[in-house]
Amino acid sequence: xxxxxxxxxxxxLLSGLILLVxxxxxxxATATSGATASAAGLTPAQIEYAQMMGxxxxxxKADGFPTLGQMGQTAWSHLSRPFYDNGxxxxxxxxxxxxxxxxxxxxxxxxxxxxxxxxxxxxxSPLLHRALDPFIQVLKPIxxxxxxxxxxxxxxxxxxxxxxxxxxCSIWPMLVNTAFGVAAVKKEWLNVAATLEVSPLRKALxxxxxxxxxxxxxxxxxxxxxxxxxxVAAEMLVGSTGIGYFVWNEWNNLSxxxxxxxxxxxGVVGMLLDLAFGRLQKAVTYVD
Amino acid sequence: xxxxxxxxxxxxxxxxxLGGCTCGxxxxxxxxxxxxxxxxxxxxxxxETLSRDFIEAAAVKALFPLEATRRAFLSAVGQxxxxxxxxxxxxxxxxxxxxxxxxxxxxxxxxxxxxxxxxATPLIMAHPLGFYQQQGLNxxxxxTAGWALVRDKMLNNEYDASHFLSPMPLSISLGLGSSxxxxxxxxxxxxxxxxxxxxLKHKNNRDPKHWKGxxxxxxxxxxxxxxxxRYYLAEAGLNPDTxxxxxxxPPAEMVANLRAGNIDGFLGPDPFNQRAVYEEVGFIHLLTxxxxxxxxxxxxxxxxxxxxxxxxxxxxxxRAVLTAAAxxxxxxxxxxxxxxxxKPQYLNQPEVVVKQVLTGRFADGLGNVQNVPSRADFDPxxxxxxxxxxxxxxxxxxxxxxxxxxxxxxxxxxxxTDARKHMKELGQPAPAAVSPKFKVMGKEFDAAKADAYLKSxxxxxxx
Numbered sequence: 001x002x003x004x005x006x007x008x009x010x011x012x013l014l015s016g017l018i019l020l021v022x023x024x025x026x027x028x029a030t031a032t033s034g035a036t037a038s039a040a041g042l043t044p045a046q047i048e049y050a051q052m053m054g055x056x057x058x059x060x061k062a063d064g065f066p067t068l069g070q071m072g073q074t075a076w077s078h079l080s081r082p083f084y085d086n087g088x089x090x091x092x093x094x095x096x097x098x099x100x101x102x103x104x105x106x107x108x109x110x111x112x113x114x115x116x117x118x119x120x121x122x123x124x125s126p127l128l129h130r131a132l133d134p135f136i137q138v139l140k141p142i143x144x145x146x147x148x149x150x151x152x153x154x155x156x157x158x159x160x161x162x163x164x165x166x167x168x169c170s171i172w173p174m175l176v177n178t179a180f181g182v183a184a185v186k187k188e189w190l191n192v193a194a195t196l197e198v199s200p201l202r203k204a205l206x207x208x209x210x211x212x213x214x215x216x217x218x219x220x221x222x223x224x225x226x227x228x229x230x231x232v233a234a235e236m237l238v239g240s241t242g243i244g245y246f247v248w249n250e251w252n253n254l255s256x257x258x259x260x261x262x263x264x265x266x267g268v269v270g271m272l273l274d275l276a277f278g279r280l281q282k283a284v285t286y287v288d
Numbered sequence: 289x290x291x292x293x294x295x296x297x298x299x300x301x302x303x304x305x306l307g308g309c310t311c312g313x314x315x316x317x318x319x320x321x322x323x324x325x326x327x328x329x330x331x332x333x334x335x336e337t338l339s340r341d342f343i344e345a346a347a348v349k350a351l352f353p354l355e356a357t358r359r360a361f362l363s364a365v366g367q368x369x370x371x372x373x374x375x376x377x378x379x380x381x382x383x384x385x386x387x388x389x390x391x392x393x394x395x396x397x398x399x400x401x402x403x404x405x406x407x408a409t410p411l412i413m414a415h416p417l418g419f420y421q422q423q424g425l426n427x428x429x430x431x432t433a434g435w436a437l438v439r440d441k442m443l444n445n446e447y448d449a450s451h452f453l454s455p456m457p458l459s460i461s462l463g464l465g466s467s468x469x470x471x472x473x474x475x476x477x478x479x480x481x482x483x484x485x486x487x488l489k490h491k492n493n494r495d496p497k498h499w500k501g502x503x504x505x506x507x508x509x510x511x512x513x514x515x516x517x518r519y520y521l522a523e524a525g526l527n528p529d530t531x532x533x534x535x536x537x538p539p540a541e542m543v544a545n546l547r548a549g550n551i552d553g554f555l556g557p558d559p560f561n562q563r564a565v566y567e568e569v570g571f572i573h574l575l576t577x578x579x580x581x582x583x584x585x586x587x588x589x590x591x592x593x594x595x596x597x598x599x600x601x602x603x604x605x606x607r608a609v610l611t612a613a614a615x616x617x618x619x620x621x622x623x624x625x626x627x628x629x630x631k632p633q634y635l636n637q638p639e640v641v642v643k644q645v646l647t648g649r650f651a652d653g654l655g656n657v658q659n660v661p662s663r664a665d666f667d668p669x670x671x672x673x674x675x676x677x678x679x680x681x682x683x684x685x686x687x688x689x690x691x692x693x694x695x696x697x698x699x700x701x702x703x704x705t706d707a708r709k710h711m712k713e714l715g716q717p718a719p720a721a722v723s724p725k726f727k728v729m730g731k732e733f734d735a736a737k738a739d740a741y742l743k744s745x746x747x748x749x750x751x
Contacts, residue, residue, distance in 0.1 A: 045657055052644055052651035054566055089431040090633030156444040158437070239433040248433055252404055252540040253636040254567065 023068065030067040066257035074257040075264075088240065089249075093265060099241040101269075103159075104227050107166025111223065115171045116216065119178025120204065123212070129179065136175065144169035144230045148237055158238040162231070169230045170223035177219025181212030213284040221277040228270045243269075357624070393424055394598040398605070401432045401441055401450035404635045405539060405557040406645050407478045407586035408451045410666055412629050414612035422611075423604035429634075434538050435508040442591060443469055449590035449605060451477060454670075455678045457589045457701050459510040464687055470592035473670045473702045474606050475613060477586040480577040481645070481664030482513060483561040484520070485570045486553035487546050491654060494573060496524035505537035505545060505554035512576075512585050515681040517555040520579055522747040523729050529685070529749060546570050557585070558645040558664065559637050564653070566641050571653030575663055580728040582667065584674045606710045609668070614716055616666040622646040670707055672698040673723035673735035680742045686749035694738050 066074065082094030122129050144165045151161035185208050193203045235244025243266060250258035352358030398420075402408045412429065414420050420427040430447065432438050439460060441447045457471035486493075493499075499521070506514045518528040526532060537545060539560040545551045547569040554560075555576070564570035576583060588609050595602045615621055626643040629635050635642060644650035648663035675698035682688040704723070712718040725734050733741055742748075 049651050049655065049657050052566075052640065052657065053568065054638065054640060087633050088428050090631075090636075152437075152440045152444070156446075158441060158444070158446060237433060238437060240430055245433075249431070249632075249636055251544075253632075254540065254543060254563065 027068050030065055066260065070257050071260060074261050078258075078261060091241070093243070093246060093262070096241060096243045096246045097265065097269060100231050100235065100243045103163055103235075103242065104166055104224075104231050107163045107231075108170050108224060108227050110163075111167045111170040111174060112220065114167075115174035115219075115223075116178050119175045119216070119219075120182050120208070122175070123179040123182025124204075124208075126183075129183070136172065140172040140176070144226075145233055145237065148234065152238075158240070162234045162238055162242075165234045166227050166231060170227040173222040173226065174216070174219040177222070178212065178216045181215025181219075182208055184215070185211040210284070210286070214281060214286070217277065217281040217284055221274065221281060224273050224277055225270070228266075228273055232266055352624070393601045393604060395448070395601045396424060396426050398425055398427045398448040398601070399430055399446070400427055401430050401438050401447040403435065403438065403451055403539075403557075404431055404637075405586075406559050406629075406635070406642060406664060407481060407557050409625060409629060409646070409664075410475075410477055410609055410612035410616050410668070411451055411588050412634050413616065413625050414608050416628050416631075416634075417612065417615075419608040419611050420605075423608045425601070425604055425608065427608075431633075435511070439466055442471065443467060445591075445593075448594060449474075449588065452587045452589050453508055453511040453513075454584045454587040454674070455510040455512065455515070455682070456508070457587060458675060458678055458697065459682070459687070461701050462688065462697065464682070465510065471589055471701065472592050472595055473587040473589040473675075474602070475588045475609055475668035475707055476584040476670050476674070477588050477613075477666065477668075479582050479584055479665050479667045480575065480662060481558055482516070482555060482576040482585055483558065484517070484553060484555045484573045484576070485542075485546070485561045485564045485653075486573045487549070487551075487570055488568075488653070490552060491571055496521060496526065499524070499552075500526060500531045502552040503533040503535065503550070505535050505542045505551045505556065507539055507542075507556055508536060509687065510682075512583060512678070513555045513557070515678065515685075516576055516579050516583065518685055519681070519728060520555075520574075522745065525747070527747050543567055543569065559635065559641045562641045562645050562650060563637065565651055566638065568653075572650075572658075575660060577660075577662060580726065581662070582665075582726060583728075584670075587670065603710065606706065607714060610707075610710055610714055610716065613666045613668040614714070619647070619661055668707065668711075669719050670702040670704055671723040672702045672704050673725070673733070675702045676735040676738050677726075677728070677733055680738050684742055684745060684748045695735070698735075 078093045082092045084092040085095060122132055147165055147168055148161060151164045152158060155161050155164060189207055189211060190203070193207050198207070231242065232244040232247065235242035236248040237244075239245045239248060243262060247259055247262045247266075250262065348358070352361060400411065402412060415427060415429050432441065432450075435453060435456065438447075438450050438452065439456060442450055442452075442460070443466060452471075452473070454473065454476060457473050460466055460469055460471045462468065504517060506517060508514070514534065517534070521528045521532060528534060535551065537551070537554070539556050542551070542554045542556045542560055543564045546554065546564055547567065553570070553573065561570075561572055565572060576585075590602065590605075616625060623643055623646070626646045627639055630637050630639040630642040645664055648661040649657065649659050650663070652658050672695070676694045679688065679692060679694045679697060683692065708718050708721065723735055725732055727733070
């Protein structure tokens, strides 16, 4: 067995141990809150009051921090039927995820279409780079959600506004990285291309693009991470569908177990998206 | 003919199954079928009777979405009592008449916004109970994340109509806090039904005179909640702009903030007052009916543009919501309604909480069960005097500046005459033509003397 495999095994064991500790702490922290007072010795008025407060032993009060058991039940109830559809305001978690992913794909795709060509131009022209830099530096740090009121006012459509917000937040890392990657292509390679009198288009596609691809994909990977962060917040703001709306709706109901479930789902999907881009990145990486 | 139990769908029979077969009192299905067939056929061949029967059955089915509930109800009270009782809440004869003469609807697929609070009860319940459908409308109810978004979606024409805070159509029409667009209030959604909820730590500090420095949450600036809380505090000698902090907070966050100690209390919509009690973080200090009994809270409305372009559709919507309001007013229907609207696609709240709000028998958070049947009501009449009062308060607190013709704006935005007309058509008791005077914390308000009323307040925003 190689050293690398051995390390992997030990890391896996440690991850498992940490998970167990977290679950154990959770269990210990929530176990005591389950006790309910018995109804013996109470007047009818007191019993009615207790029932109104949801303290009836026969009814489950769905509030407070959920126990592990309640969490498991919640997760199972969502995962067992992810695609149910009870009208526009109550859909399964699978459908909500699909809506969110769709929005992210659209916004992110549009941002790619704009950022990569523009980044190419900026990277190849030092003049444009200097001229546009102040704008990029000012626009880049703006929280994408700050655009939302403006977007709603000008675009006049909440769905499009959501997509616009994804677009605006994912454009900057891609633009900056593309420009950097293109500008950083080795002079020797460009000189070789020049000596061979390669056409500009061919130079861009066959020399610069492969050379800058790893940097561009890094930009895309960062953008996707941000887009996934932002979509949840954006959907909590404008609502109607998506995993962010799901969180908001359960927050309205103060149902922590549902919120925790959604948080976990968001984390897992975000990780999968990142893994996918990691794979892509590996595929275009080259060794000098 | 109406309400007769010859109805072939047999909606008043505890043993029939609506929508399914009409098996019943006979020993065997075959025997029943044979006996009933002749009578049914005779009745069913008459198109008009059939249509009437269908509407009656649909209405009863809407009242009792669960077959088991309907059967239990009918078995319990007896068929005749039930027929009389249902006839008193459902204007069956006018519904039946109306279905036969619908003006052509300009638009049948509608998107209506709502905020998940009990204020929206009539327009929400009209959906599962089929009142929109009865009017030939295919309505999609869209749950919205906040009032600012409701405003923006109405301005953008994303919604055809919406649930509003009743001062919002006034403020949007006047262009306060947004671009101006004429909006109209078709009906008031609910009266009363709000409360001042305080954190449990203040349970021995019930006198508002001692509330200097408190932080309160309100759902929106242009809300009755804001105006009523300001009024209440000012009556206690506090200046709401300088002595306390008022924060705009979405209702669900009010409970979370109260728990975290970020606010001392809130004047918010139900079910969140009751939810704070249920979560054991607050108590109900005062129901807003103690400030102004019968005060309007939310409204149902749309843009003037929509009304102009789609008069028949607007009328159909009007009828659907008024029918729902009439049903929501019946105290006996409240428990049933609580069950219907607390579902995940509507309020998404524990039924026990919503039930306490609607029935008015509730835990107050201090260990007592209170019984206030008028805690929430659903009088739909959009009196223009109410609008005038809201405008005086907007001016009092500096939201509205300059000379304003209260009456003119109120009449333009609050469609009092239309509401009366539609209520009459539906066979509901039509209210008087003149706006009533009312009392806010013991002080009478007369819309005709609004200017003098405004000047009479010592505490107001310095101009």
